[in-house]
Amino acid sequence: xxxxxxxxxxxxxxxxxxxxxxxxxxxxxxxxxxxxxxxxxxxxxxxxxxxxxxxxxxxxxxxxxxxxxxxxxxxxxxxxxxxxxxxxxxxxxxxxxxxxxxxxxxxxxxxxxxxxxxxxxxxxxxxxxxxxxxxxxxxxxxxxxxxxxxxxxxxxxxxxxxxxxxxxxxxxxxxxxxxxxxxxxxxxxxxxxxxxxxxxxxxxxxxxxxxxxxxxxxxxxxxxxxxxxxxxxxxxxxxxxxxxxxxxxxxxxxxxxxxxxxxxxxxxxxxxxxxxxxxxxxxxxxxxxxxxxxxxxxxxxxxxxxxxxxxx
Amino acid sequence: xxxxxxxxxxxxxxxxxxxxxxxxxxxxxxxxxxxxxxxxxxxxxxxxxxxxxxxxxxxxxxxxxxxxxxxxxxxxxxxxxxxxxxxx
Numbered sequence: 001x002x003x004x005x006x007x008x009x010x011x012x013x014x015x016x017x018x019x020x021x022x023x024x025x026x027x028x029x030x031x032x033x034x035x036x037x038x039x040x041x042x043x044x045x046x047x048x049x050x051x052x053x054x055x056x057x058x059x060x061x062x063x064x065x066x067x068x069x070x071x072x073x074x075x076x077x078x079x080x081x082x083x084x085x086x087x088x089x090x091x092x093x094x095x096x097x098x099x100x101x102x103x104x105x106x107x108x109x110x111x112x113x114x115x116x117x118x119x120x121x122x123x124x125x126x127x128x129x130x131x132x133x134x135x136x137x138x139x140x141x142x143x144x145x146x147x148x149x150x151x152x153x154x155x156x157x158x159x160x161x162x163x164x165x166x167x168x169x170x171x172x173x174x175x176x177x178x179x180x181x182x183x184x185x186x187x188x189x190x191x192x193x194x195x196x197x198x199x200x201x202x203x204x205x206x207x208x209x210x211x212x213x214x215x216x217x218x219x220x221x222x223x224x225x226x227x228x229x230x231x232x233x234x235x236x237x238x239x240x241x242x243x244x245x246x247x248x249x250x251x252x253x254x255x256x257x258x259x260x261x262x263x264x265x266x267x268x269x270x271x272x273x274x275x276x277x278x279x280x281x282x283x284x285x286x287x288x289x290x291x292x293x294x295x296x297x298x299x300x301x302x303x304x305x306x307x308x309x310x311x312x
Numbered sequence: 313x314x315x316x317x318x319x320x321x322x323x324x325x326x327x328x329x330x331x332x333x334x335x336x337x338x339x340x341x342x343x344x345x346x347x348x349x350x351x352x353x354x355x356x357x358x359x360x361x362x363x364x365x366x367x368x369x370x371x372x373x374x375x376x377x378x379x380x381x382x383x384x385x386x387x388x389x390x391x392x393x394x395x396x397x398x399x400x
Contacts, residue, residue, distance in 0.1 A: 022330030
């Protein structure tokens with residue numbers, strides 16, 4: 001059984017797997033890595049609440065399931081509400097019968113968090129239930145056919161925001177989920193990336209050790225929806241961090257900390273040219289949008305440095 | 313007050329590997345480990361999204377029944393010991 005302790009190298013990651021292979025997630029998907037690491041990092045007993053998402057439809061095909069732990073499925077909008085209910089029930093059982101309260105983990109996609117589940121999440125954070133909320137962000141509704149979501153970044157082409165001559169992809173910015181979560185006065189929130197597994201593991205361990213709601217935001221490369229070769233999944237994830245597009249930072253008790261300091265960022269074009277959803281941005285007529293995105297990334301990085309108390 | 317036992321018959325999904333069958337049939341290219349080159353860093357085990365790389369006797373073993381052939385292991389290998397071979 002895994003214990004709650006942070007690790008320094010990859011060799012310390014527990015070997016036990018609680019997410020079985022042979023599920024229906026695409027080759028090269030980033031989600032199963034998050035699930036494997038989460039189930040390794042959080043000690044038993046634990047309960048997983050899963051909103052409708054890629055993960056849910058792919059891992060539990062009746063009469064079988066890929067999960068070796070208690071798991072509950074619910075609709076898009078109420079994963080945080082279900083987790084609140086489970087937590088409250090176990091709080092009562094703990095008081096009455098002395099049953100040990102399990103850790104409750106919620107997995108929801110970006111559609112189920114940014115758009116549809118936001119209200120339930122906000123309520124659960126406000127009530128202060130003890131659970132870990134993990135949003136895996138593949139930046140569109142991939143399960144239903146790549147529709148635009150609140151998490152789709154500026155400039156990305158999806159089936160409902162296609163790149164045409166007049167409007168090149170989505171024109172709006174992505175929501176700041178961590179910012180919204182912190183505004184509720186929670187104690188811990190962090191961003192994670194599959195290319196930095198030790199950092200990811202330690203953040204999950206820290207999240208499990210904190211009493212109260214925790215929000216983790218995970219970057220998932222999606223070969224199907226972003227149109228790149230599945231073998232480049234980790235490369236794409238790493239480039240997102242190295243171009244400062246996806247800063248890895250955490251917030252704990254009022255303090256921000258940047259975990260991976262990117263001193264010399266790579267050009268954002270390196271990240272864009274791997275994916276077909278951004279192919280139109282590299283054409284000369286869309287240079288204004290590319291410059292706009294670069295400005296946004298720069299501003300966001302400066303904001304984080306300011307929050308972390310580091311002079312730019 | 314005595315407790316009453318109620319037996320409920322409900323459809324319950326069983327945890328199993330291969331919940332949708334052998335996903336190895338999805339594969340068009342297959343990773344093959346060259347054990348002479350392998351330095352046992354276990355990066356492939358860790359990055360494998362499928363979780364189908366096991367460590368047996370300190371050596372990585374790929375479970376071809378479930379490997380979907382994404383090629384991530386070949387890409388993250390620091391000594392390029394994993395080669396992607398076209399399936400026959």
